[in-house]
Amino acid sequence: MKTMQVCLNVNGESKEWSIAPGDLLLDVLRREGYFGVKRGCEAGECGSCTVLVNGKPINSCLMFAAQAEGREVLTIEGVEQGGKLDPLQEAFLEYGAVQCGYCTPGMILSAKALLVKHPDPTEAEVRDALAGNFCRCTGYLKPVEAVLAAARIYRQVGPSGARPRAKHRSALHGKKR
Amino acid sequence: MNANRSVVGKNLRKLDGFKLVTGRPAFTDDIHIPGLLYGKILPSPHAHARIKRIDTRKAKDLRGVHAVLTYKDVPRVPHTTAGQSWPEPSPYDTYLLDSKMRFVGDRVAAVAAESRAIAEEALRLIEVEYEILPSILEIEQAMADGAPVIHDEPDSTGIHDAQTNLAGYILREIGNVEDGFRESDLVVEREFRTQRQQHCPLEPHITISWLDSDDRLVIRSSTQVPYHTRRQVAMILQISVQRVHVVKPRIGGGFGGKQEMLLEDICGALVLATRRPVKIEYTREEEFYMARSRHPQILNIKMGVKRDGTLMANKMTVLATTGAYGSHANTVQGNTGSKVLPLYRTPNMRFECHVVYTNTPVAGAFRGYGCPQGFFAQESVIDEIAQELGMDPVELRKKNMIRLGDIDDLSAQLGEGRKGLPRHVRSCGLPECLERGAAAIEWAVKRQTLPQTTGHLRRGVGVACSMQGSGIAGVDWASALLKLNEDGSFNLQVGAADLGTGADTVLGQIAAETLGVTLDKMIVCSGDTDFTPFDVGAYASSTTIISGGAVKKASEKVRDHLLRIASKMLDIPVDNLTCRDNQVVTKCECEKSVSMEDLAHYAMYKEKVQVMENASHWNTDSPPPFCAQFAEVEVDTETGQIRVVHLVTAVDLGVAINPMQAEGQSEGAVAQSLGYALTEEMVLDASGRVINPSFLDYKMLSAKDMPKLTTILVETEEPLGPYGAKSVSEIPINAPAPAVANAIYHAIGVRFRRLPIRPEDVLPALREKELPSPQRS
Numbered sequence: 040m041k042t043m044q045v046c047l048n049v050n051g052e053s054k055e056w057s058i059a060p061g062d063l064l065l066d067v068l069r070r071e072g073y074f075g076v077k078r079g080c081e082a083g084e085c086g087s088c089t090v091l092v093n094g095k096p097i098n099s100c101l102m103f104a105a106q107a108e109g110r111e112v113l114t115i116e117g118v119e120q121g122g123k124l125d126p127l128q129e130a131f132l133e134y135g136a137v138q139c140g141y142c143t144p145g146m147i148l149s150a151k152a153l154l155v156k157h158p159d160p161t162e163a164e165v166r167d168a169l170a171g172n173f174c175r176c177t178g179y180l181k182p183v184e185a186v187l188a189a190a191r192i193y194r195q196v197g198p199s200g201a202r203p204r205a206k207h208r209s210a211l212h213g214k215k216r
Numbered sequence: 217m218n219a220n221r222s223v224v225g226k227n228l229r230k231l232d233g234f235k236l237v238t239g240r241p242a243f244t245d246d247i248h249i250p251g252l253l254y255g256k257i258l259p260s261p262h263a264h265a266r267i268k269r270i271d272t273r274k275a276k277d278l279r280g281v282h283a284v285l286t287y288k289d290v291p292r293v294p295h296t297t298a299g300q301s302w303p304e305p306s307p308y309d310t311y312l313l314d315s316k317m318r319f320v321g322d323r324v325a326a327v328a329a330e331s332r333a334i335a336e337e338a339l340r341l342i343e344v345e346y347e348i349l350p351s352i353l354e355i356e357q358a359m360a361d362g363a364p365v366i367h368d369e370p371d372s373t374g375i376h377d378a379q380t381n382l383a384g385y386i387l388r389e390i391g392n393v394e395d396g397f398r399e400s401d402l403v404v405e406r407e408f409r410t411q412r413q414q415h416c417p418l419e420p421h422i423t424i425s426w427l428d429s430d431d432r433l434v435i436r437s438s439t440q441v442p443y444h445t446r447r448q449v450a451m452i453l454q455i456s457v458q459r460v461h462v463v464k465p466r467i468g469g470g471f472g473g474k475q476e477m478l479l480e481d482i483c484g485a486l487v488l489a490t491r492r493p494v495k496i497e498y499t500r501e502e503e504f505y506m507a508r509s510r511h512p513q514i515l516n517i518k519m520g521v522k523r524d525g526t527l528m529a530n531k532m533t534v535l536a537t538t539g540a541y542g543s544h545a546n547t548v549q550g551n552t553g554s555k556v557l558p559l560y561r562t563p564n565m566r567f568e569c570h571v572v573y574t575n576t577p578v579a580g581a582f583r584g585y586g587c588p589q590g591f592f593a594q595e596s597v598i599d600e601i602a603q604e605l606g607m608d609p610v611e612l613r614k615k616n617m618i619r620l621g622d623i624d625d626l627s628a629q630l631g632e633g634r635k636g637l638p639r640h641v642r643s644c645g646l647p648e649c650l651e652r653g654a655a656a657i658e659w660a661v662k663r664q665t666l667p668q669t670t671g672h673l674r675r676g677v678g679v680a681c682s683m684q685g686s687g688i689a690g691v692d693w694a695s696a697l698l699k700l701n702e703d704g705s706f707n708l709q710v711g712a713a714d715l716g717t718g719a720d721t722v723l724g725q726i727a728a729e730t731l732g733v734t735l736d737k738m739i740v741c742s743g744d745t746d747f748t749p750f751d752v753g754a755y756a757s758s759t760t761i762i763s764g765g766a767v768k769k770a771s772e773k774v775r776d777h778l779l780r781i782a783s784k785m786l787d788i789p790v791d792n793l794t795c796r797d798n799q800v801v802t803k804c805e806c807e808k809s810v811s812m813e814d815l816a817h818y819a820m821y822k823e824k825v826q827v828m829e830n831a832s833h834w835n836t837d838s839p840p841p842f843c844a845q846f847a848e849v850e851v852d853t854e855t856g857q858i859r860v861v862h863l864v865t866a867v868d869l870g871v872a873i874n875p876m877q878a879e880g881q882s883e884g885a886v887a888q889s890l891g892y893a894l895t896e897e898m899v900l901d902a903s904g905r906v907i908n909p910s911f912l913d914y915k916m917l918s919a920k921d922m923p924k925l926t927t928i929l930v931e932t933e934e935p936l937g938p939y940g941a942k943s944v945s946e947i948p949i950n951a952p953a954p955a956v957a958n959a960i961y962h963a964i965g966v967r968f969r970r971l972p973i974r975p976e977d978v979l980p981a982l983r984e985k986e987l988p989s990p991q992r993s
Contacts, residue, residue: 069245072241072248073239074239074240074241074242074243074245074246075238075239075240076239077243077418077419077468078245078420078497079418079419079420079500080500080910080911081499081500082500082910082911082912084500084910084911084912085418085500085911087418114239115237115238115239116238116239118238118239119238124234124237124238128237128238131233131237132229132230132233132234132237133229134876135227135230135876135877135879135880137230137233137236137237138469138716138717138718138880138884139236139417139418139419139466139467139468139469139715139716139717140232140233140235140236140237140242140466140468140716141243141417141418141419141468141469141716142418143236143237144237144239147237165919166919166920166922167920169918169919169920170918170919170920171918172918172919173416173418173911173916173918174418174884174919175415175416175417175418175469175471175884175887175888175916176469176716176880176884177880177883177884177887178880178882178883178884178885178886178887178922178925179883179887179918179919179922180883180922180925181876181879181880181883182919183919
């Protein structure tokens with residue numbers, strides 16, 4: 040099979056992977072052990088495979104891995120910092136926003152993208168931000184409450200403290216160190 | 217309920233929450249296995265057909281293909297895929313692979329290949345010649361004269377009457393309904409139709425299987441029923457139970473759809489054929505037509521009342537389809553009678569149901585298990601009767617509802633596919649549910665002030681009630697094993713299958729409460745047939761009450777043992793000791809204590825004894841939880857759009873072991889039910905193919921679509937439940953749909969008797985009613 044190299048930054052670490060041109064980012068991330076990226080529909084409809092690419096939530100089932108060249112990817116594995124949970128992760132636990140947990144990584148990442156840009160959202164804005172993440176367990180009330188609670192912490196800590204770590208690392212541009 | 221409790225009744229974090237919020241590998245697919253093959257199933261393109269010729273040579277010759285299996289290659293063992301206690305009350309009408317196809321999506325063949333792409337290519341290379349048979353898609357056609365026979369094979373068993381496509385038939389009567397109708401002042405008879413709803417767990421069905429170094433078949437699977445699956449797979453593959461090891465990791469939701477042995481048999485067959493590890497995972501599209509769905513029903517309900525609102529007779533006649541196979545056919549439909557009709561005291565009750573085969577996707581267990589259909593019909597008619605009598609719908613319900621101390625004999629007649637046990641109401645918070653729910657939605661005010669007419673928008677409020685069970689009386693049972701470790705922590709091993717419901721946490725709380733330790737001392741392992749003792753699995757709202765009962769018993773035995781050891785250590789009589797705050801302490805004022813850790817060290821290294829106990833538990837009754845649900849809706853008379861504004865759930869769940877989790881169960885059930893009421897339907901075309909097998913075309917509610925939710929936990933003390941608990945996971949899915957339908961009636965004066973209630977149904981109904989529309993300029 041024809042392969043190519045892709046260089047990207049995942050959770051603050053530079054990576055160089057051999058991929059096939061048609062490989063989806065979802066499949067490559069899972070193959071590389073980022074199991075927090077979940078497969079739910081492979082059609083960009085459920086949001087379980089959400090990752091942040093340069094800070095923006097995308098469905099990794101709709102993006103070729105090759106398109107991640109030179110980008111910064113944040114998966115759920117990179118949200119926890121130095122063994123300390125992100126306020127969103129803490130809030131999801133504290134508010135009972137996790138049931139089966141399959142949609143949780145995608146929801147937390149969508150919420151994180153929102154809060155980094157906009158740490159003082161209304162409930163409607165939170166619901167808007169989560170609208171691309173289907174959850175079949177919770178009815179969304181507790182996840183929405185959790186995001187609003189985490190937003191209060193984000194506002195106290197300030198946007199920089201709450202930003203994805205990947206943002207602080209020098210961006211890689213396609214080449215090995 | 218009890219202020220002295222330190223773990224039970226607390227909003228503690230989920231034990232498995234940390235790994236879920238951090239994305240740690242926890243689910244079936246979160247594992248890399250060297251040499252893994254990808255399994256794929258070739259689905260039938262025809263609703264009803266016989267394989268005349270099947271040629272797999274080209275597929276087998278494809279590089280990277282390791283096995284291609286057809287009906288010729290596997291044992292023919294009639295079975296049911298329903299994950300139920302042996303002997304299953306569902307017909308044995310299913311085969312690992314068969315030469316006859318009974319729905320679009322039925323298994324034609326299965327392949328295992330080195331990649332998914334190769335497996336998919338191999339499916340395309342299988343040449344099949346079909347003899348296409350006339351098919352039955354409509355539920356009413358199934359029993360017509362001359363209808364094609366779907367199960368004409370001679371070896372299936374347990375089918376009520378295969379020649380008339382009758383999978384199951386139920387008739388039960390208490391009193392005489394015809395007498396009851398004669399004694400009634402008002403008789404209302406109506407017909408209702410409900411649709412095919414899909415579970416849509418975010419994690420599709422997935423199984424990974426391999427042979428371990430002892431040549432045993434390991435099945436790592438997204439299942440609610442590890443033990444039933446082990447038994448069924450062994451039978452189907454004709455190997456001993458001893459050779460099968462089923463492992464349930466974290467599950468990405470099930471809702472009944474995984475109370476089914478669905479992929480494990482074919483995956484195991486491919487493993488045995490290739491001697492390589494194999495994974496089969498449904499795509500979302502396959503999930504829609506190859507997994508299970510809620511049974512569609514046509515319900516005729518006839519109720520008779522006295523002028524003062526006293527119910528005299530309740531007759532429900534149901535025609536349901538189980539699709540091509542009879543998985544859960546008898547039991548789901550039995551529930552439609554046994555859990556719905558007895559909600560109201562009625563001297564004369566009759567329930568009759570025909571469950572027919574059709575050439576459509578297979579129905580199965582789905583949260584609510586027959587109740588959402590039944591309550592939609594019954595609660596709509598109750599509302600209509602209230603309207604006719606000029607009574608408040610809440611008052612009519614209060615007048616007739618089942619009460620504390622009642623014995624419901626219908627459930628005795630309608631057990632798990634066979635004669636059951638009478639249901640005694642030992643706890644009942646339904647009156648309080650109605651009162652607190654009504655207050656939360658401002659019922660009294662809104663019934664007076666609505667329907668409010670603001671331009672083209674009309675608002676209304678509606679109510680509906682329901683009951684459920686807590687485990688299957690006399691059938692469900694569970695066991696638990698509890699072991700003390702030297703640091704004072706405990707291994708709690710349960711066969712119960714947490715599928716995302718929080719069962720591990722709730723069971724851990726029951727054990728921790730009983731042992732006087734904090735929840736963080738519990739290491740819970742669930743759903744592994746080698747390492748945890750038997751449990752029927754996660755279904756029938758049984759885990760908290762049945763598995764929890766086993767956990768409580770095992771914990772009490774361990775506690776007794778701990779006290780005996782502490783008694784020796786402290787030289788204090790056992791009856792003066794108790795477990796509290798991670799230690800054994802004296803009850804008297806002498807205030808001696810020993811920590812669990814010191815006690816464990818003493819037991820292990822001085823006494824040389826492993827403190828470890830197990831216990832089993834079952835109930836002779838299925839204590840019903842109760843629920844009252846209120847909806848406020850807004851109907852747009854220009855577009856027919858229905859918006860639910862507020863949905864109140866007041867649920868009597870016994871004692872809430874973890875109130876936060878209990879609320880979450882309720883809120884999730886409500887979201888599924890609002891989809892059932894308004895948007896969700898699997899639609900088949902004229903050939904029996906599902907035309908909307910995606911989340912784009914099958915509309916579940918998103919965070920943006922949800923109304924304001926209010927959840928009220930009405931706690932009662934259930935004598936048969938651990939710490940007074942009943943159940944909560946299913947019941948709140950029953951009544952939102954009728955509450956919404958009743959609210960729509962309140963808003964616009966139109967009754968809808970078919971689900972889902974869509975804008976395209978509302979608009980013509982409004983035109984027919986000639987509701988004055990606002991003036992346009």
